[in-house]
Amino acid sequence: MKKNILLIHTGGTISMSEDKSGAVKPGAKNPLTDEALLLSSLGNLIVEEPFHLPSPHITPNEMMILKGLIEDYQSRGGIDGAVITHGTDTLEETAYFLDLTLQADFPIVVTGAMRSSNEIGSDGLYNLISSIRVATSQEAQGKGVLVVLNDEIHTADNVTKTHTSNVSTFQSPQYGPIGIVTKRGIFFHHVPAHREYYKISSIDKKVVLVKAHAGMDSSLLLAAKALQVDGVVIEALGQGNLPPAAVEGITQLISSNIPVVIVSRAFNGIVQDVYAYEGGGKHLRELGVIFSNGLNGQKARIKLLIALARTSDMKEMEDMFRL
Numbered sequence: 001m002k003k004n005i006l007l008i009h010t011g012g013t014i015s016m017s018e019d020k021s022g023a024v025k026p027g028a029k030n031p032l033t034d035e036a037l038l039l040s041s042l043g044n045l046i047v048e049e050p051f052h053l054p055s056p057h058i059t060p061n062e063m064m065i066l067k068g069l070i071e072d073y074q075s076r077g078g079i080d081g082a083v084i085t086h087g088t089d090t091l092e093e094t095a096y097f098l099d100l101t102l103q104a105d106f107p108i109v110v111t112g113a114m115r116s117s118n119e120i121g122s123d124g125l126y127n128l129i130s131s132i133r134v135a136t137s138q139e140a141q142g143k144g145v146l147v148v149l150n151d152e153i154h155t156a157d158n159v160t161k162t163h164t165s166n167v168s169t170f171q172s173p174q175y176g177p178i179g180i181v182t183k184r185g186i187f188f189h190h191v192p193a194h195r196e197y198y199k200i201s202s203i204d205k206k207v208v209l210v211k212a213h214a215g216m217d218s219s220l221l222l223a224a225k226a227l228q229v230d231g232v233v234i235e236a237l238g239q240g241n242l243p244p245a246a247v248e249g250i251t252q253l254i255s256s257n258i259p260v261v262i263v264s265r266a267f268n269g270i271v272q273d274v275y276a277y278e279g280g281g282k283h284l285r286e287l288g289v290i291f292s293n294g295l296n297g298q299k300a301r302i303k304l305l306i307a308l309a310r311t312s313d314m315k316e317m318e319d320m321f322r323l
């Protein structure tokens, strides 16, 4: 029996076309709707298009709209899986947001494309078909929000865009993909180590993301404090260290009760309190910095926004980032 799949289009290259000059842009109509007949052989598709945006235009507000839409369908029942088409630039942030805030009992898959619908070698329709196949697979259940592109199945917490234009751009640097898509089937070779769920009803805090560099000082951190942001995420150096000149900024943020979360600007590995020199991980831990293990900066920012939507207790936030 065909499964009921909620198909949500949000925009991005997957629903754009190239014009004669080679410029890629959204048209009046989503080209994927032309493929409705072909796609309908894969399941009963219930199509929604709550907005049509390139993914650099996506904000947490659109992420909340997607969460609400999926929860609506979930409460009405009868849905066996959901697929979201999304621009690739911020796809990982939306996927991770939904992973943390939805408690769906059916698979949710996010996909996109690197080449627009009318380009040679266009990957959009192929990725969409793969995603619907994953969303209808029994084994995809209970694995959290999945990201499917280029024949690979990734978890939302680990996947990241690693190449500006290549179709194999989505990679999971820490652990690799958890499954593959082939002509014959959907094969999972790993199980996600843990799942997290946080109930939120709004998201409205301001969290900035700062990248550390050799010679970094406190100016951007002090500017963040002056702007009265609600939280700061820093892509720190190596295992989680900062230049000594950044310590003043950290101290002032934390003494103003503004949480500071660090991840590493290295795209593999975790941050730890290893080094005991000024600005080293041990020093940062003593100052009250929260260590986020394994997330990249943009995802730690999403998690901090969610944490701030739930609590102002630093200890509770720290516990959330320990997972």
Ligand SMILES: NC(=O)C[C@H](N)C(=O)O
Pocket (backbone or CB within 6 Å): 011, 012, 013, 014, 053, 054, 055, 056, 086, 087, 088, 089, 090, 112, 113, 114, 115
């Ligand atoms: N490949 C893509 O989808 C990139 C596009 N700029 C977007 O994210 O909307």
